[in-house]
Amino acid sequence: ILNVEQSPQSLHVQEGDSTNFTCSFPSSNFYALHWYRWETAKSPEALFVMTLNGDEKKKGRISATLNTKEGYSYLYIKGSQPEDSATYLCAFMANDYKLSFGAGTTVTVRA
Amino acid sequence: EPEVTQTPSHQVTQMGQEVILRCVPISNHLYFYWYRQILGQKVEFLVSFYNNEISEKSEIFDDQFSVERPDGSNFTLKIRSTKLEDSAMYFCAGMLRGTDTQYFGPGTRLTVL
Numbered sequence: 001i002l003n004v005e006q007s008p009q010s011l012h013v014q015e016g017d018s019t020n021f022t023c024s025f026p027s028s029n030f031y032a033l034h035w036y037r038w039e040t041a042k043s044p045e046a047l048f049v050m051t052l053n054g055d056e057k058k059k060g061r062i063s064a065t066l067n068t069k070e071g072y073s074y075l076y077i078k079g080s081q082p083e084d085s086a087t088y089l090c091a092f093m094a095n096d097y098k099l100s101f102g103a104g105t106t107v108t109v110r111a
Numbered sequence: 112e113p114e115v116t117q118t119p120s121h122q123v124t125q126m127g128q129e130v131i132l133r134c135v136p137i138s139n140h141l142y143f144y145w146y147r148q149i150l151g152q153k154v155e156f157l158v159s160f161y162n163n164e165i166s167e168k169s170e171i172f173d174d175q176f177s178v179e180r181p182d183g184s185n186f187t188l189k190i191r192s193t194k195l196e197d198s199a200m201y202f203c204a205g206m207l208r209g210t211d212t213q214y215f216g217p218g219t220r221l222t223v224l
Contacts, residue, residue, distance in 0.1 A: 043217045046213070049211045101155070103152075
């Protein structure tokens with residue numbers, strides 16, 4: 001069983017503030033690191049697939065970085081809005097294309 | 112935008128009964144997956160399926176579980192004789208050849224009484 005850890009488990013952010021949280025994963029057999037955004041009763045939505053050490057990806061106000069050598073990724077939300085409230089899941093993909101998920105970080109943005 | 116659909120959204124069954132969870136992946140996807148999340152736990156891999164056969168399966172995916180793509184559009188997960196510990200949210204996902212993104216359905220919540 002691969003150890004994929006996310007912290008913090010949850011966080012509360014004031015609207016307009018920026019925030020970030022982490023995902024740590026094994027540095028061996030790395031193929032890709034995925035970030036998903038998951039709202040209750042909806043499909044987890046793919047945000048990023050990151051493969052290269054040093055990769056930085058951006059989608060609107062959300063961005064992510066990747067360090068495969070030390071086994072961590074950060075997700076950043078700039079200027080949080082209430083619609084950013086969701087659980088953010090990271091998932092490690094090894095060469096077998098299976099996803100091993102972290103437990104998620106639940107973000108609540110207060111208006 | 113095409114999306115993955117799953118039916119039913121919630122299934123309640125008695126222990127020992129058979130259930131079939133259904134998924135319709137995005138039409139041009141070739142790789143298919145089932146995952147599940149037991150309440151309070153991480154999402155965990157069950158099985159992957161490609162070219163009409165199982166590619167990989169986890170320890171959870173024992174003889175009580177089976178998958179099928181009967182008609183080129185549906186992708187099903189069958190649990191032959193459900194146990195209480197099978198209660199979970201079951202997600203299917205699909206992936207296009209040559210990409211690494213798995214697209215998930217909204218899940219089926221299975222409750223075994």
